[in-house]
Amino acid sequence: MQKTLRAKRASFSAIEEDHGYAARRLDYGPGALNEEPKRRYHILLMAPAILTLAAITIYPFFWLIYMSLHKVSVARSDRWVGLDNYARLFGDVKYTDGWLLLVKYSALCLTLEILIGVVLAVILNGSRFEKVLVTVFLMPMMMSPVVAGLVWYYLYNGTFGWYHWLFQSIGILGETSILADIDTAMWGLVIVDVWQWTPLITLITLAGLKRVPQDQLEANMVDGAGSLRNFFTVSLPNIYPFLLIAILLRFMDNFRFIDHILVLTGGGPGNATRILPVYLFDVSFQFFKLGRGAAIAFTLLIVTIVLGLILVRIFDDPKKQVASGEAGETTDD
Amino acid sequence: MVAISIENVWKYYGETVAVQDLNLECRDGEFVCVLGPSGCGKSSTMRMLAGLEHISAGQILFGDKRINELAPKDRDIAMVFENYALYPHKTVAENMANPLRMAGVDKATVTKKVLDAAKLLEIDHLLDRKPVELSGGQKQRVAIGRVIVRQPAVYLFDEPIAHLDAKLRARMRTELKHLQQHQGVTTVYVTHDQLEALSMADRIAVMHDGVLQQFGTPAEIYSNPVNTWVAGFVGEPTMxxxxxxxxxxxxxxxxxxxxxxxxxxxxxxxxxxxxxxxxxxxxxxxxxxxxxxxxxxxxxxxxxxxxxxxxxxxxxxxxxxxxxxxxxxxxxxxxxxxxxxxxxxxxxxxxxxxxxxxxxxx
Missing domain, CATH: 2.40.50.140 (Nucleic acid-binding proteins)
Structure with missing residues (x-):
């Protein structure tokens, strides 16, 4: 069976094998292999970096675990409590709600940022004013998150906030500020995050779009694709790895950056915006329950790492990239 | 299957003239090679035919239909690109199926046509592979496969075998020529290799500096060159x-x-x-x-x-x-x-x- 198949294809493969496409197997080898040069000094060269890394990341990591297993107090010495800190988290409504709010917040931010970011990038790509506009769009990113929070705090202000007045005029809001209402406060935060970080997505996507091979776009056009279809079948699969990096960065940031939340709502009104990192901040640095805070931080860290690894795994898997390309096609069909 | 007429076509890139007052007639089913060195305007001509480049002046007709304003997808053409332009995220089968899927052909027909084309090109054992797993010659055959799965009015080949090694190139010349004669589709083939042009074309259009030098059968071009440039460019060793x-x-x-x-x-x-x-x-x-x-x-x-x-x-x-x-x-x-x-x-x-x-x- 194998032989007939091979014979059938002989005409083409014969040519290619002649040209060394197929590796040839030898049934003999050299008498002895030459010794490869040894490079011992590379350990020395890497040592400073490894030591610094250990000091700033590995040591705090283990210290975090240590704290999470103790009742930590400034006045008295630490007391071993075993997994008590963790056990108590399960009964803590604020902790479980914190997770739900964090997932909601992160999902909203990511979806909006990716959608708006990609659309902006597509519009900007090849536009005459691309350079100027990119610089303008980048401005929010240059701002420190706390400053951004303060700026929006004034814009949202119920008495003199310009955006508040705008929202009110369109009829979206009543007298209360967007941040003061339990139903809208989360949106207030999402808008700030989207405002500040969509440019990052745009920038990364734009870099991806620059690398979409022109000939593939043209081939697809000749194959019969319009511009929208061209985007979904050629551009999107090509920028897919870039988008994954953007998602990875943004989701980890959402799990860490709470500067603007602390400035704008501090978790309120009520607990409407007390996403897990904010709650962690409260427990550790408002109530100084460092042990419990460390336990929360550790669970947060583990989830972040696991999610990150999953994303990286998808990123490395070429089969998933095809799946994304196909998904793009079906939405367009 | 249609005749092509290029009438008084000019192509400008800013101030630079790439194609100068080009007039060409390709008969229905004819294999025409556009031959010239790089920068002679042959690729611009091809891209204007494909609709990838705006026609600065003049007009191109497919049959009686003026196609200047038509988008590539409405021109009923199929094109092989110099760098093959395969979609890296798709398998060979999906690559070849692309034009059919764009046309909205049903799945069963697509599968059958792709398989037929793959058998013809002897790449049916590669259908599940990705382009990165293919050799240059195989990629090139997939690119051709993508073109022949449907019967377009015009085939456009933009130096399709320039990147293959000499032996494979000789083999593909034969294959392409046979395929074109078999299918009878009007073909415009751009190349800088005079041997390709002489061996494959029904007629050759020799271009230099954006100007058409001579248009005629390979025998005419070879034995009666109209000027020293054509005489020197065609034939190896040189006249x-x-x-x-x-x-x-x-x-x-x-x-x-x-x-x-x-x-x-x-x-x-x-x-x-x-x-x-x-x-x-x-x-x-x-x-x-x-x-x-x-x-x-x-x-x-x-x-x-x-x-x-x-x-x-x-x-x-x-x-x-x-x-x-x-x-x-x-x-x-x-x-x-x-x-x-x-x-x-x-x-x-x-x-x-x-x-x-x-x-x-x-």
Whole structure:
């Protein structure tokens, strides 16, 4: 069976094998292999970096675990409590709600940022004013998150906030500020995050779009694709790895950056915006329950790492990239 | 399946003229090669045909239909790109199915057509692979497969086999030619390789600096080049083009050169006198010259400059009066470098070009 198949294809493969496409197997080898040069000094060269890394990341990591297993107090010495800190988290409504709010917040931010970011990038790509506009769009990113929070705090202000007045005029809001209402406060935060970080997505996507091979776009056009279809079948699969990096960065940031939340709502009104990192901040640095805070931080860290690894795994898997390309096609069909 | 007419087409990139007042007619089902060096405007022409480039002036017709304003997808064309332009995230089968899926053909038909095309190109065992797993020759066949899965009105080939190695290129020339004749689809094929053009085309359009130099069958282009540029570009080894002066001796025209004199008669003689030109280029292909170590009447005397073996033939360069003649001869020729030798020629194969304009005067 194998032989007939091979014979059938002989005409083409014969040519290619002649040209060394197929590796040839030898049934003999050299008498002895030459010794490869040894490079011992590379350990020395890497040592400073490894030591610094250990000091700033590995040591705090283990210290975090240590704290999470103790009742930590400034006045008295630490007391071993075993997994008590963790056990108590399960009964803590604020902790479980914190997770739900964090997932909601992160999902909203990511979806909006990716959608708006990609659309902006597509519009900007090849536009005459691309350079100027990119610089303008980048401005929010240059701002420190706390400053951004303060700026929006004034814009949202119920008495003199310009955006508040705008929202009110369109009829979206009543007298209360967007941040003061339990139903809208989360949106207030999402808008700030989207405002500040969509440019990052745009920038990364734009870099991806620059690398979409022109000939593939043209081939697809000749194959019969319009511009929208061209985007979904050629551009999107090509920028897919870039988008994954953007998602990875943004989701980890959402799990860490709470500067603007602390400035704008501090978790309120009520607990409407007390996403897990904010709650962690409260427990550790408002109530100084460092042990419990460390336990929360550790669970947060583990989830972040696991999610990150999953994303990286998808990123490395070429089969998933095809799946994304196909998904793009079906939405367009 | 449609005739193509390119009428007074110009292409500008800013101030630069890429194509200048181009007029071409391709008959229905014809295989036309656009031949020229890089930067001659051949790719611009192809891209205007495909709708990837705006036509600055003039118009292109497919049959009676003006296509200037049509998007590529509405032109009913299929194109093979120089770099194959395969979609890296799709398998070979998906790559080949793309034009059909764009046209909304149902799944069963798509699968069948892709399989048929793959069998024809002998790539049916590769259908599940990604382009990165393919060799250059295989990629190229997939690109062709993507083109032949449907029956478009026009095939456009943009140097499709330029990146293959010589042996595979020779094989693909045969395959493409056979395929085109089999399917009878009007084909425009852009190439810089004169051998490809000569071996495949029904007619060749030779372009240089954005201007069409000559349009004719391969035989016409090869044996009756209209100017020195076409004469020099087509044919390998290149035609000998030697600058000579025109003189008359007893009313008989002749060409004089430091190293030799050629007596002209008949048609060539009349042509040489007609234009009253002082200098002419004497053109003759290497295979129409004979070299020998023995003196014969009328032969050009020179010394052997180099010997290059071309496989079945030997290319001898003979130096005479600061100029070199290339002669294609049998490897049995015994002349060693620096030895005197004698070139005889048949004026029936000779060409005369104006030294000033480069145009053929015969």
């Amino acid at each position: 000998n083009l030697i600058l000579t002066e025109v003189a008359t001796e007893a009313d008989r025209p002749k060409l004089t050169h430091k190293g030799f004199t050629i007596d002209l008669d008949g048609q060539l003689g009349e042509a040489a006198l007609r234009g009253n030109e002082k200098a002419l280029r004497f053109g003759i292909r290497p295979e129409n010259l004979k070299v020998s170590l023995e003196r014969s009447p009328g032969a050009i005397e020179g010394t052997v400059y180099t010997r290059q073996l071309l496989g079945s033939d030997l290319l001898v360069e003979v130096e005479t009066g600061n100029d070199h003649f290339r002669v294609r001869t049998s490897p049995a020729f015994e002349g060693e470098v620096d030895r005197p030798c004698y070139i005889s020629y048949d004026l029936g194969h000779a060409h005369l070009f104006s030294a000033e304009t480069g145009q053929s005067i015969v």
